[in-house]
Amino acid sequence: MHFEYNDKTKSLAEKLTTFMQTHVYPMEQAYLASFQTTDSPWKTPAVIDTLKEQAREAGLWNLFLPEEYLPYGAGLSNLDYAPLCEIMGRVPFASEIFNCSAPDTGNMEVLAKYGSDQQKAAWLEPLLAGEIRSGFAMTEPDVASSDATNIQTSIVKKGDHYVINGHKWYTSGAMNENCKIMIVMGKTDPTAARHKQQSQILVPMDTPGVTVKRPMGAMGYLDEPVGHAEIVFDNVSVPADNIILGEGRGFEIAQGRLGPGRIHHCMRLIGCAQRALDMACERVSQREAFGKPLSKQQSVRESIATMHCDIEQARLLTLKAADQMDRHGNKVAKDLIAAIKIVAPRMACRVIDEAIQMHGALGTSQDTPLAGMYAYARTVRLADGPDQVHMMQLGKSIIEKRAQEAVK
Incomplete structure (x- = not known):
């Protein structure tokens, strides 16, 4: 590339x-x-x-x-x-x-x-057009939602409508007053093959039976004005035309959606980390301790160097994954997408944490964006699949590829 x-x-x-x-x-x-x-x-x-x-x-x-x-x-x-x-x-x-x-x-x-x-x-x-906002409802409090096949929310066809019952939380975007529509993932056929049970359906926020119970915090942040809602669906009825692509296609849609979504999070986190490094460089140049600027302290210089190296490595892996997505599609690039989803949030957590340390108490306060950035980075280690799921799938794929190469 x-x-x-x-x-x-x-x-x-x-x-x-x-x-x-x-x-x-x-x-x-x-x-x-x-x-x-x-x-x-x-x-x-x-x-x-x-x-x-x-x-x-x-x-x-x-x-x-x-x-x-x-x-x-x-x-x-x-x-x-x-x-x-x-x-x-x-x-x-x-x-x-x-x-x-x-x-x-x-x-x-x-x-x-x-x-x-x-x-x-x-x-x-x-x-x-930016006229409305939207939510995505997949995660549920009662099941391990990192495995999307566990989702329990039911979507049942009744005449020319679907009726939805379930309990979701961390429904991204749903607290915002301008959120008008949600994409909801649930099961239309629990007896089908494991990855054909799920469907995705459009549910307007003002549909009777949709109850927003509360905003969910992430590391103490409510992410105003967007928010992440806990929502109960109680006999929510929507037209059959609201089903996306057809019954049993929910897992397929989720996989198509999450590839770009995962790498977008990584791109944003590299921006967060780079800004944290820039702020750290400015801070250590201005702050004095033990008779000299922090920038003259050997341990600070080593930390700055490590932060820079970590960001550059993650940036290059992100660009490689993006390039492979463009050239060969998300499915072929899935290993690289998994790799950067493991690497970038962890990198951002480390870099932002070091920047907070260099800012002292100020770094933990509301007077810098660092604490909010850290909360975002730490949350993304769970969002769109936790580290362990990506590592499990990536490790499996690498082992299988090596086995195939050994046979050739």
């Missing part, structure tokens, strides 16, 4: 960096602090809507959708998008400004790839 980005990516990266420096970084702390005083923490502040309009006018909109989804997206490859996603990831909430935030990105990809014309008109187009 080449290690130089093409001219289009370079141009977008420059525009995106300028936008972040001009509009996003200056309002970051005030934006985060506003949720401590507002009466409506799940309402997106007006400043975000203003910035979304400016981003759209600047051509920094729907950057995540690759060429196969034109005319919906910017037509970028995964490799093209990687540095842009990293830039946005330097401020965890910034992705929404460019209509590139989870779970909307994954939901838009699902609808663009698998949705019917009716589903696209009703939900994809408003999502692409």
